Amino acid sequence: MAGEVVLNEAGALLRTRAATLIRETVAAIDALDEIEPEALRARVQVRLVADLEGRLREVRKLVDGQADVPLDRAWSDLSYHRVRLNDLFEETLALMEGAALRRSWQDGGCRLADRLADEISVLTPEKWNAFTVLDTEEFYAGSTRVIRVRFPGDGFWDLPIVAHEFGHFAGPKIIDIEDESVHPLAEKLKEVGEETPAHWPWLHESFADIFATYAVGPAYGLVCALDRFDPAAADQDNDTHPAPNTRLALILGTLAVCDDGQNYGRVMEKIRAVWAVQTGEAGSEGKIELREPFDQWLDFSLRLLRDRLPSAMYKGWVRTADLSRLLGGDARAEATDWSLRDIVNAAWRARIRENGDAPGWIAQRACALAESRLLEVRHVRAPR
Numbered sequence: 064m065a066g067e068v069v070l071n072e073a074g075a076l077l078r079t080r081a082a083t084l085i086r087e088t089v090a091a092i093d094a095l096d097e098i099e100p101e102a103l104r105a106r107v108q109v110r111l112v113a114d115l116e117g118r119l120r121e122v123r124k125l126v127d128g129q130a131d132v133p134l135d136r137a138w139s140d141l142s143y144h145r146v147r148l149n150d151l152f153e154e155t156l157a158l159m160e161g162a163a164l165r166r167s168w169q170d171g172g173c174r175l176a177d178r179l180a181d182e183i184s185v186l187t188p189e190k191w192n193a194f195t196v197l198d199t200e201e202f203y204a205g206s207t208r209v210i211r212v213r214f215p216g217d218g219f220w221d222l223p224i225v226a227h228e229f230g231h232f233a234g235p236k237i238i239d240i241e242d243e244s245v246h247p248l249a250e251k252l253k254e255v256g257e258e259t260p261a262h263w264p265w266l267h268e269s270f271a272d273i274f275a276t277y278a279v280g281p282a283y284g285l286v287c288a289l290d291r292f293d294p295a296a297a298d299q300d301n302d303t304h305p306a307p308n309t310r311l312a313l314i315l316g317t318l319a320v321c322d323d324g325q326n327y328g329r330v331m332e333k334i335r336a337v338w339a340v341q342t343g344e345a346g347s348e349g350k351i352e353l354r355e356p357f358d359q360w361l362d363f364s365l366r367l368l369r370d371r372l373p374s375a376m377y378k379g380w381v382r383t384a385d386l387s388r389l390l391g392g393d394a395r396a397e398a399t400d401w402s403l404r405d406i407v408n409a410a411w412r413a414r415i416r417e418n419g420d421a422p423g424w425i426a427q428r429a430c431a432l433a434e435s436r437l438l439e440v441r442h443v444r445a446p447r
């Protein structure tokens with residue numbers, strides 16, 4: 064009853080809540096200091112502490128009365144800071160857990176996943192400054208920069224999937240050529256979301272498929288067609304992802320546009336063939352074709368990538384021919400100037416010569432070569 068409400072000095076309760084938020088933020092900053100090993104901590108600490116401290120300053124102003132805004136505005140500011148800080152807390156916790164798990168489980172293949180994300184990151188506007196963590200499936204949380212790598216996963220063969228998750232972060236960061244404040248992909252997605260909300264997640268996922276194919280080349284299409292996409296559900300969309308048939312059409316459409324002397328014809332044929340066999344055996348409809356609105360989306364996305372991120376396009380398929388023979392045969396591969404993307408494609412190229420079977424020795428040799436490269440390029444990007 065109104066008469067029983069304890070009257071406070073105006074804003075006292077708001078300041079109490081803000082003080083709680085400040086204590087939580089300080090605890091998160093302290094927790095980041097505990098991440099081990101140091102190599103992982105160095106990847107995230109500077110960026111995350113800067114983000115947390117920036118928020119902390121804003122919340123302190125609410126406590127000190129320096130914000131100098133009406134009380135209703137102060138409550139809405141506090142609410143806004145709480146939401147943003149919750150995202151940063153979520154990311155902090157994921158990284159703490161991820162680092163602990165990586166220490167206790169031989170890294171779970173995450174080091175190479177980090178390395179691939181680094182390699183792609185320097186070619187895009189997304190200054191990643193994070194590390195990958197293990198989870199039950201690959202996914203990204205839009206508000207954080209954590210990329211999850213599937214546990215237990217299939218080690219080396221899964222690596223191209225990292226590029227898809229990375230595409231979720233990189234796409235919305237792409238800026239317009241004339242006006243840096245404009246983010247063409249983010250705006251187009253917003254437009255689509257307002258017109259046809261059901262299309263928003265599909266196009267977001269489609270861009271990530273197009274980006275991964277653009278940045279990593281055929282290896283991404285191969286892991287999708289051979290290991291990841293479910294042939295039994297080939298023509299079924301779900302709430303978040305378009306049907307595998309549509310996704311493969313986007314992947315093949317991207318390869319066709321990016322061919323440019325790479326001789327993708329045979330590997331594209333292989334992707335179609337393995338999909339036809341699997342869907343035929345599964346008794347599903349395995350027709351790879353583009354439909355509305357994915358055809359226009361492919362054009363839009365590829366135009367954007369080619370205009371704004373020309374150097375991110377993978378162009379190494381031709382030179383992986385020799386390396387793939389080394390990985391598939393007995394000869395020892397020397398660590399020359401192969402990128403990790405080259406090694407991943409060469410391994411997949413060697414694997415499809417085995418008719419899609421995944422002989423352990425190919426992955427082992429590819430891993431050893433990639434690890435030797437890892438030592439050479441430990442700090443691809445200094446933390447911000």
Ligand SMILES: [Zn+2]
Nearest residue numbers: 227228268271
């Ligand atoms: Zn995705």
